[in-house]
Amino acid sequence: MLQLIHFKNDARQIMRDPIMTMLLFAPLLLLIVFKLLVLLLPPFLNAKFGFDVAPYNPYILSFVLIVNSGMLGIVTGFMMLDERDGKIAELMEITPLGKSGYLVNRLSFTSILSFIYAFTGIYFLNLLELPLFSIALLSLLAAVYTAIMGLLLVTWADDKVKGLTLAKGLNVLVLFAFTDLFSLNWLTCLSWFFPPHWITAMIKSPWHLPGIAAALLVHLGWLSMLIIGYWRRAA
Amino acid sequence: MIRVRDLNFTYSKTKKKAVHDMNFDIHEGEIFGFLGPNGAGKTTTQRLIIGLLRNYSGNIEVLGKERNQWGKDFYEQIGVAFDFPNLYAKLTAKENLQLIGAYYKNFIGNPDALLDQVGLLADKDVRVENFSKGMKMRLNFIRSIMHNPDLLFFDEPTSGLDPVNSHIIKEIILQQKKNNKTIFLTTHNMTVAEQLCDRVAFIVEGKIVVTGSPKDLMIEHGKRIVKVEFQKNGKLVGQDFDLQSIGSNRAFMDVLKSGNVKTIHSCEASLEDIFIKLTGRNLV
Amino acid sequence: MRLLHAIWADIRFQIKQGFYLVYVIITLMYLVILSFIPQDLLPVVLPVVVFTDPSVLGLFFIGGIILLEKVQGVLMVVVVSPLRTVEYILSKVVSLGILSLLAAFVISFFSSHEAINWLLLLLATILTSGIFTMSGIMINAGCETVNQYMLKTIPYMLLFVLPCFSLIGFPYSWLFTVVPSVAALRLMMGAYQAIPWYEAVSLVVYLAGTNYLFFRLTVRVFENKIVYKD
Numbered sequence: 001m002l003q004l005i006h007f008k009n010d011a012r013q014i015m016r017d018p019i020m021t022m023l024l025f026a027p028l029l030l031l032i033v034f035k036l037l038v039l040l041l042p043p044f045l046n047a048k049f050g051f052d053v054a055p056y057n058p059y060i061l062s063f064v065l066i067v068n069s070g071m072l073g074i075v076t077g078f079m080m081l082d083e084r085d086g087k088i089a090e091l092m093e094i095t096p097l098g099k100s101g102y103l104v105n106r107l108s109f110t111s112i113l114s115f116i117y118a119f120t121g122i123y124f125l126n127l128l129e130l131p132l133f134s135i136a137l138l139s140l141l142a143a144v145y146t147a148i149m150g151l152l153l154v155t156w157a158d159d160k161v162k163g164l165t166l167a168k169g170l171n172v173l174v175l176f177a178f179t180d181l182f183s184l185n186w187l188t189c190l191s192w193f194f195p196p197h198w199i200t201a202m203i204k205s206p207w208h209l210p211g212i213a214a215a216l217l218v219h220l221g222w223l224s225m226l227i228i229g230y231w232r233r234a235a
Numbered sequence: 236m237i238r239v240r241d242l243n244f245t246y247s248k249t250k251k252k253a254v255h256d257m258n259f260d261i262h263e264g265e266i267f268g269f270l271g272p273n274g275a276g277k278t279t280t281q282r283l284i285i286g287l288l289r290n291y292s293g294n295i296e297v298l299g300k301e302r303n304q305w306g307k308d309f310y311e312q313i314g315v316a317f318d319f320p321n322l323y324a325k326l327t328a329k330e331n332l333q334l335i336g337a338y339y340k341n342f343i344g345n346p347d348a349l350l351d352q353v354g355l356l357a358d359k360d361v362r363v364e365n366f367s368k369g370m371k372m373r374l375n376f377i378r379s380i381m382h383n384p385d386l387l388f389f390d391e392p393t394s395g396l397d398p399v400n401s402h403i404i405k406e407i408i409l410q411q412k413k414n415n416k417t418i419f420l421t422t423h424n425m426t427v428a429e430q431l432c433d434r435v436a437f438i439v440e441g442k443i444v445v446t447g448s449p450k451d452l453m454i455e456h457g458k459r460i461v462k463v464e465f466q467k468n469g470k471l472v473g474q475d476f477d478l479q480s481i482g483s484n485r486a487f488m489d490v491l492k493s494g495n496v497k498t499i500h501s502c503e504a505s506l507e508d509i510f511i512k513l514t515g516r517n518l519v
Numbered sequence: 520m521r522l523l524h525a526i527w528a529d530i531r532f533q534i535k536q537g538f539y540l541v542y543v544i545i546t547l548m549y550l551v552i553l554s555f556i557p558q559d560l561l562p563v564v565l566p567v568v569v570f571t572d573p574s575v576l577g578l579f580f581i582g583g584i585i586l587l588e589k590v591q592g593v594l595m596v597v598v599v600s601p602l603r604t605v606e607y608i609l610s611k612v613v614s615l616g617i618l619s620l621l622a623a624f625v626i627s628f629f630s631s632h633e634a635i636n637w638l639l640l641l642l643a644t645i646l647t648s649g650i651f652t653m654s655g656i657m658i659n660a661g662c663e664t665v666n667q668y669m670l671k672t673i674p675y676m677l678l679f680v681l682p683c684f685s686l687i688g689f690p691y692s693w694l695f696t697v698v699p700s701v702a703a704l705r706l707m708m709g710a711y712q713a714i715p716w717y718e719a720v721s722l723v724v725y726l727a728g729t730n731y732l733f734f735r736l737t738v739r740v741f742e743n744k745i746v747y748k749d
Binding site: 310322 | 524525528535536592593595596597598599600601602603746747748
Binding site: 026075078079081082085159160161162163164165166168169171172175181182184187 | 536537538541544545548551552555576579580582583584586587590663664665666669670673
């Protein structure tokens, strides 16, 4: 299903549409902005309020990873929603690519980008010393998260306005990356079911195997549920 | 109803001159058809009269006033059905009518009778996203007449419809005419034009090339002959006879009397023939 | 009458699309976060939250709303109906403003901050919401897709957001108040902190004037780019 020609086509489409090109570079821009904030803000906060940011570094990294991969997913989701409203999706579905090929095609492209951005982003921000193994795993989960966001948008929204509503609602997910700061029992328990919680957990303790297992389980669980949902809708 | 004089229009972006020195009148209570190939300027002209395009030169007098002197009240008196259904997908048929209807002073209030007329009464509470194309077109159509406008604009009212659905639409158009409504129709479906229109105008490259009633045009552009096919020595042969002197044509009478006649046709042109002749191209 | 119908239709559409549901969830999220903010920071954090989310929701949603109306073709039908462009735009601004107002009030009411000037909060939210919704309509005018809209929004957002940092305070930073978003944020702050009456009045007058100018401009942009495509 994953053929080089489709990637080439996708890349070509994206490069020819200046808007898409810029959206793909937006995560890079965002990384640079975060890097600047990380460089400039802590000394300022320390000098003015005596506030030490360092203990919160895992949360900041987690936040950047989630926002970046989530944004890529949402962009892909809107691309598919626009294509659905414009009846292009229907056209794609009757080509040899098929409905599943169309989906795989759209999602895998941005997922791979998401992986690359996460991987380089962690090195670039340089907030924490993490083992290569975790960095690779975190990047993989970022790619999965991108696919999850894209799928959430296409399966749950039937037009672009619902998509915007959903995208707005999905912002709340970021909150789950910070739940252990709040030490509210009900909130922490709730956050176990959502990917962002486990990203923070993995950053905080890279060698905690049950944490890694849970992170994989939750991510892949969401992904497979959404794929099944997509197929049900299609059938 | 509508009086157009020396109308010219150029799109400012593409600099394309879409309408050239156009002159025509549409009288009260008539169905006027605008015929022509794609891109000939039919829709542009309609949009100028409706008021979706400005900056024309010449005159468009409509409902007794120059078009660009009209404000938004103009829309109380006209009904427009575009060539594809414009409906809120998430709302039911009835909700769609009521939502838009609320913007008109003359809204009939309860659209059930109209829905019934186009066979949608049973589906009035179904969301439009579940409608077939024919159902959407019918709903779109009654949406344009629900405020009882005097002047109606239909753009390809039967495009993409099956014979039953297009029959329903044509019946309502004729019904509107009976109620003394004026109807401006654009189409490239010649059968529809022939069945409905009192007068038609052929548009080619932004100009009107011919105007007249379909019947007159068909006779004018036809041949004044009769084609007769008959059996002769076991073979089917055809022969043309001039209409002018047909009553005293011996050969014709003999054929009739022989009892071997298979078909007889007069040779007025069809609108399609005229279209091809005038535009120099085939229908698209 | 037509205007009321249009507003009611817009609100029903927004409910159907889940705007209100999503704002219940978002409001809850803010309330959880706010409950962890130290009491003495609330007079700063609350206005920032209300300013950056409920007040600007119009900018976020209006792009999608108009694009959907365009794709479904209903925008054309509205254009050839007696509904005036002025009424169409007012209806969008008012309906989204009501949602802004509800979210802003609920967040403020259930937070533990007590000294709130509700009248100022009302005015600040309505005036901010109007500016952002109308900016959205103008940005949207040439867009075909949601991604295009969001991307086009970024530079305008920067123009609105960056000057807001002038509130941190540096010599002559008050000059930035001419930027509508800065004036709006100042007024919003005023709803939660003490603000001299003459400053509040002049901010309200200034923002009301900006809203009026934006309104005239939006009507013109909408008519030129969406209604008449000559």
